[in-house]
Amino acid sequence: MKNLALLAPPGGGKGTQAERLVKTLNIAHISTGDIFRSIVKGTYKGSFPVNEILDYMNKGLLVPDDIVVKITLERLNQDDCKNGFLLDGFPRTLNQAEMFDKLASDKKLDVVVLLEVNEDGLIKRLTGRRSCPKCGKIYNIYYTPPKKENICDDDGETLITRSDDTVETVKKRLDVYKNETMPLISYYEKKGVLKRVDGDRSVEEVFKQIMEVIEGK
Numbered sequence: 001m002k003n004l005a006l007l008a009p010p011g012g013g014k015g016t017q018a019e020r021l022v023k024t025l026n027i028a029h030i031s032t033g034d035i036f037r038s039i040v041k042g043t044y045k046g047s048f049p050v051n052e053i054l055d056y057m058n059k060g061l062l063v064p065d066d067i068v069v070k071i072t073l074e075r076l077n078q079d080d081c082k083n084g085f086l087l088d089g090f091p092r093t094l095n096q097a098e099m100f101d102k103l104a105s106d107k108k109l110d111v112v113v114l115l116e117v118n119e120d121g122l123i124k125r126l127t128g129r130r131s132c133p134k135c136g137k138i139y140n141i142y143y144t145p146p147k148k149e150n151i152c153d154d155d156g157e158t159l160i161t162r163s164d165d166t167v168e169t170v171k172k173r174l175d176v177y178k179n180e181t182m183p184l185i186s187y188y189e190k191k192g193v194l195k196r197v198d199g200d201r202s203v204e205e206v207f208k209q210i211m212e213v214i215e216g217k
């Protein structure tokens with residue numbers, strides 16, 4: 001069993017790598033960002049403060065810890081997580097990490113992969129991102145474009161741009177990452193589970209490096 005987490009700035013490649021890792025390792029993918037987008041779309045079961053969540057996301061701010069932790073713990077209790085899971089975008093604050101350690105002590109993280117990415121390229125990655133509303137596949141118009149412009153290679157759906165991928169919101173999300181999420185690097189380093197990977201290489205090279213650090217554990 002492998003319990004993993006990906007730590008990276010917005011646009012750092014968490015979703016892109018998660019898509020490949022969960023297929024290869026046969027573990028569950030838990031993306032808190034995807035869960036919130038499903039809540040906003042009305043396709044995630046439960047009753048949630050939808051407008052409040054959308055407002056935080058569109059401003060580039062974090063959704064409050066109590067909401068995130070509750071949703072993540074509920075998701076982790078589903079059957080598909082028994083074989084291991086990959087957390088993508090959680091935890092994002094020291095408080096979330098501490099609450100997770102306390103409330104999910106039977107689900108300890110084996111490896112936390114930090115994708116180290118140069119900040120200069122992130123705005124281009126995010127403003128160039130397009131994703132498939134049906135299968136979730138992630139593209140980039142500059143680096144990994146679909147074969148046919150704006151159409152998903154796998155299912156022919158028209159690709160969409162995320163509402164929080166504007167230059168202004170991306171800058172705010174990067175500030176939030178530095179102030180609230182980066183302290184997690186030393187938190188997991190002290191626990192001896194942090195592994196650093198160069199996230200500025202090609203998607204395939206980053207994937208290869210992540211598999212090496214996971215298998216080396």
Ligand code: AP5
Pocket residue numbers: 008009010011012013014015016017032033034036056057058060061062063064068088089090091092096125126128129130138139140141143144164173199200201202203206
């Ligand atoms: P979330 O969806 O998690 O957004 P994020 O962390 O800002 O990360 P992104 O999804 O933007 O980027 P990514 O690292 O997945 O990169 P990707 O692989 O897509 O969260 C959204 C919002 O939800 C938050 O702002 C917050 O409001 C809320 N939220 C979520 N979790 C929360 C939590 N725990 N607590 C509180 N609030 C929470 O790649 C980006 C682009 O780059 C793509 O176009 C891709 O094709 C391209 N790319 C990827 N890898 C490469 C590469 N190696 N080379 C070139 N291009 C690449």
